[in-house]
Amino acid sequence: DFHCCIQPFTGRNAYIKLKDKLFDALKQASAAHTIIATGQIFGDETFSLQNLFAEERHRIMKLLSQETLSRVDQLYTQVYRDNYGVLMAFHRDELPVPQELQVAAEIALSTRCLHYVKELKANYDDFPSFSSNMVELEAIATEANHLHCHLNIVKAKPTLEKLILRSLSSLLESGNPDTLTSDIHKVDRLINLGNQLHLGLSLDKCQEFYFNCLHSQILPQWQSLMKKPDNFPDKDPGNGHHSSPKITKNLGEIKQLLQLGQKLAVAVTPWVKGF
Structure with a gap:
């Protein structure tokens, strides 16, 4: 129950007397007595939560x-x-x-x-x-x-979505090659958690961000690496067959990034199959 009374400030002495009288009423632990006291001090007009x-x-x-x-x-x-x-x-x-x-x-x-x-x-x-x-x-x-x-746990949904986008942005914009695998795992783990909690994550912002990075960074680097001689099969002059391609560390990281795109439901299957 809420009971509020207001009156203009008429000076410190009047305020001190008013406060002492009101607190004396409160000390009696009687709601009725307190309301009567406020009525005597402030008048009959009162306010409640409904006035807010x-x-x-x-x-x-x-x-x-x-x-x-x-x-x-x-x-x-x-x-x-x-x-x-x-x-x-x-x-x-x-x-x-x-x-x-x-x-x-x-x-x-x-x-x-x-x-x-x-x-x-x-x-x-x-x-x-x-x-x-x-x-x-x-x-x-x-x-x-x-x-x-x-x-x-509806409140958890936007929080997880923001954390996933934050992790993805950190990974693709300023990622550390030495921690790339663990950073990808972090994003993957957050997405899995959202799925396990049945939050129905909305990852459209993450998908858009990844798609832009895919075409501006990931695929150009993938194409550049694939053009290097060391990344193509070497022909065996003895039997005419090709030996297994040498997957460099960088190509391995590119593959992990493409697999992350699959996790985000971005169409990267043709490039993933290229490995």
Whole structure:
């Protein structure tokens, strides 16, 4: 319940007296007595949440409900932990799972997932923390799929999409050749995580970015490398057959980049088959 009163500022002395009188009423821990006191001090006109603009009203309501929601999440998490074995038994024997247990599992796993997605974003540049958070999220995805949970993690979708684009941009614009394989694996792992969590990732920006880099960087380099004599089969004068082509380190990296394009659903199959 919200009860707000306003009056013009009439001076510090008046303000101190007003405050003392109001806090004396609050100390009695009586809502009715406090409302009467505010009426005597400020007059009969009062304001409530309904007098706020909708955006501000929703913001305040969200802040006030946060503590309650946090306690509820903790309660569901405890129920899930206490009954994990029972829940697993229901699924193992393909029996109908009590709704209360299934809901507890879904809320507990959703809360954990959103927490680690937030941590993943916050510690993106810290490799040990990033890897640790990824392990946790992959475990949550596996657990949720095993228990047939429908996670409420809509907020995770844009975060993962941005992290994938960020990783891809870093890889293709300022990538380090010495870490190319691990950088590609990072992008691949993020995409797999989104799929495991059934987020329905929208990778159109990533696809567009990769497509531009494909034609401006990757394919020209691939064509240049393929023209080098060392990258073509050598003819064996003894039997007329060709020996196996020598795949250089750079060509191997090009292949990995093309395979990443396949992961992003970009049409790169003709070039991948060229290896």
